[in-house]
Amino acid sequence: MDIKEKREKRKRRHIRVRARVRGASAKPRLCVFRSNKHIYIQAIDDTEGKVLVSASDREIKKVSSEAKKQFSPKVAIAFEVGKLIAQKLQKLNISSAVFDRGGYKYHGRVKAVAEGARIGGLKF
Numbered sequence: 598m599d600i601k602e603k604r605e606k607r608k609r610r611h612i613r614v615r616a617r618v619r620g621a622s623a624k625p626r627l628c629v630f631r632s633n634k635h636i637y638i639q640a641i642d643d644t645e646g647k648v649l650v651s652a653s654d655r656e657i658k659k660v661s662s663e664a665k666k667q668f669s670p671k672v673a674i675a676f677e678v679g680k681l682i683a684q685k686l687q688k689l690n691i692s693s694a695v696f697d698r699g700g701y702k703y704h705g706r707v708k709a710v711a712e713g714a715r716i717g718g719l720k721f
Contacts, residue, residue, distance in 0.1 A: 611700030618697050619643050627682065627714065628697045631706055636675045638682045638710060640694065649689060652682040668709060675706035679713020686719060693720040 620626025625640040637653040654674045664673040686694065694714070701707045711721065 607700040609700075614697060614700060618695050620695050620697075622649075623691070624693050624695055625649050625686070625691065626697045627694045627710075627719075629699045629701065629707055629710055631675075631699075631701060636671075636678055636706055636710065638678060640682065640686055640691070649691075650682065650685040652678050652685060654678050656681060672706050672709045675709040676713040679710040679715075680717040681713075682710075683714045683717025683719045687717070692718065696721045 618626055620641050620643045622642045622644065625642050628639045628641055630637045630639075635654050637651065639651045640649040641647070642649055654677075657674055657677045660670075660673045660677055664676045667673070668676060686692075696711055696714075698707050703711075715721065
């Protein structure tokens with residue numbers, strides 16, 4: 598399977614997920630994008646088509662020792678990004694969200710983002 602075919606399959610999966618998942622201002626959609634090096638999350642209000650807040654691993658300065666013990670390096674960073682997006686949403690008085698895995702399998706870094714956001718105080 599070549600790269601182009603892989604990308605097309607992910608796009609198709611993402612379209613299927615997006616058919617069921619909608620975000621609102623009170624309960625935004627947490628959209629995950631991961632590349633080989635980085636991971637990005639956006640909290641999106643689909644009714645207005647606006648990004649409320651975003652977070653990425655580029656904002657993470659230090660990984661907590663509990664995450665280092667529990668996960669591999671990339672997954673630990675994704676966990677911290679999940680906690681960061683939860684903190685940013687807490688500042689906007691948003692405590693619940695809808696998780697959009699972006700066509701990726703729910704494991705590894707994508708799962709770590711969700712777990713970090715839950716520990717940060719978000720409810721899915």
